[in-house]
Amino acid sequence: MxxxxxxxxxxxxxxxxxxxxxxxxxxxxxxxxxxxxxxxxxxxxxGGESEREVRECPQCGFQTEAAEFDYCPRDGTRLERRR
Incomplete structure (x- = not known):
């Protein structure tokens, strides 16, 4: 199959x-x-997608657009929306 x-x-x-x-x-x-x-x-x-939301770790600066990440993989800090 x-x-x-x-x-x-x-x-x-x-x-x-x-x-x-x-x-x-x-x-x-x-x-x-x-x-x-x-x-x-x-x-x-x-494409039907709007602008992706960039989130950033306030501690180390890690950035991602992936929705799967709620916390920083480096230090575990909750990610914040980048302005």
Missing amino acids: VGSRTATALVGLLASLFVTAALWWYFDSLFVFLFLPFVPFLFRGL
């Missing part, structure tokens, strides 16, 4: 190959292969 990450990767790969072949057929040029790797950079700012 295939895991969900593997299935998602396979679907993404197949969709990518389909889009690449369709663009190559439509434009009849290999320019598509030069342009296609840069497409993710075009949509970088369109």
